[in-house]
Amino acid sequence: MxxxxxxxxxxxxxxxxxxxxxxxxxxxxxxxxxxxxxxxxxxxxxxxxxxxxxxxxxxxxxxxxxxxxxxxxxxxxxxxxxxxxxxxxxxxxxxxxxxxxIGMVFQRFNLFGHMTALQNVAEAPMQVKGESREMAFERARELLVRVGLGHRLEAYPSQLSGGQQQRVAIARALAMKPRxxxxxxxxxxxxxxxxxxxxxxxxxxxxxxxxxxxxxxxxxxxxxxxxxxxxxxxxxxxxxxxxxxxxxxxxxxxxxxxxxxxx
The missing domain is CATH 3.40.50.300 (P-loop containing nucleotide triphosphate hydrolases)
Structure with missing residues (x-):
């Protein structure tokens, strides 16, 4: 990082x-x-x-x-x-x-089960900040690589360990560029x-x-x-x-x- x-x-x-x-x-x-x-x-x-x-x-x-x-x-x-x-x-x-x-990471990961790791991270910037799909997904990829999950971009939460899900949750919080x-x-x-x-x-x-x-x-x-x-x-x-x-x-x-x- x-x-x-x-x-x-x-x-x-x-x-x-x-x-x-x-x-x-x-x-x-x-x-x-x-x-x-x-x-x-x-x-x-x-x-x-x-x-x-x-x-x-x-x-x-x-x-x-x-x-x-x-x-x-x-x-x-x-x-x-x-x-x-x-x-x-x-x-x-x-x-x-x-x-x-403000980014917040909870005890429970609260990921969207029907979305891949990549989609989970990209969702909020698109919905809340109005970022383009291309920009949001590019940053989501970068963040998942940063938290050591570049090889699991297309995995769904059910396919990830608890530690991996929490790292997706951290990447999701960082996607909003919090202070x-x-x-x-x-x-x-x-x-x-x-x-x-x-x-x-x-x-x-x-x-x-x-x-x-x-x-x-x-x-x-x-x-x-x-x-x-x-x-x-x-x-x-x-x-x-x-x-x-x-x-x-x-x-x-x-x-x-x-x-x-x-x-």
Whole structure:
């Protein structure tokens, strides 16, 4: 991989979260999340299941609406526009336009079963961005080669391993030329022997300067690749610092307790 990504012109953080709140049916899931991810950073979110990591990620992409606080991507409020002292929710078309700048890879691959790998990757640029079929398919081929699937262009999802399907999903997200990539436990649904091939693709993206926020249980990957790691528990970020600091000298007792069980 040698393609480099165009950073936003604005000299602002990629993600800024300030006291973000989110509840489901009266149950607080996010309790005042504060976090900043700078342009070009790889930030990993770790923590126990149910701590709010995936919910926060979905809020960044406005797949979930926050109930309080403020959330910005590239300096723009996610899902809203401020006019004076009032917030106005953006129309669906405006939300979609902003969301197109953000690539997201889920636990489950969500590929179209009736489409080949090539068609899966080319579909969104044609439908959302109006790219020509020729341009979309050319870039889809390039991306599938980049993720090591140049030999499986015409394969259907049912003919691919879980690791291969997840690499198609990453290529599909990259096809939209995002400024920011969100990964929600991208290896959790994979057999252990297939995890490495997906993490290798993510390492390559990190080395090229792609800004990434990654929810993961892969502690070795977080330690090796992240520029910062945040430990989340009970809907709040308990500690956010460098991998070396967090894994070797965690400051918070809850962080130490969690790491003692997973490392």
């Amino acid at each position: 040698n393609e480099h990504f165009t950073a936003p012109a604005l000299d602002v953080p990629a993600i800024t979260a300030r006291q973000v709140l989110k509840s489901f049916k009266g149950q607080e899931v996010l309790r005042g999340v504060d976090m900043t991810v700078e342009q070009g950073e790889v930030a990993c979110l770790i923590g126990p299941s149910g701590s709010g990591k995936s919910t926060f990620l979905r809020c960044v992409n406005h797949l979930e609406k926050i109930d309080g606080g403020a959330l910005y991507v590239d300096g723009e409020m996610v899902g809203y526009r401020r006019v004076g002292n009032r917030l106005h929710e953006l129309k669906d078309a405006e939300v979609s336009a902003r969301r197109a700048r 920011l990539m969100l990964f929600d436990e991208p290896t959790s649904a994979l057999d252990p022997e297939l995890v490495g091939e997906v993490l290798d693709v993510m390492r390559d993206l990190a080395s090229e300067g792609m800004t990434m926020l990654i929810v993961t249980h892969e502690m070795h990957f977080a330690r090796e690749v992240a520029s910062k790691v945040a430990f989340m528990d009970q809907g709040a970020i308990v500690e956010c610092t460098s991998p070396a600091q967090l894994f070797e000298q965690p400051r918070h007792p809850r962080t130490r307790e969690f790491l003692s069980k997973v490392i």
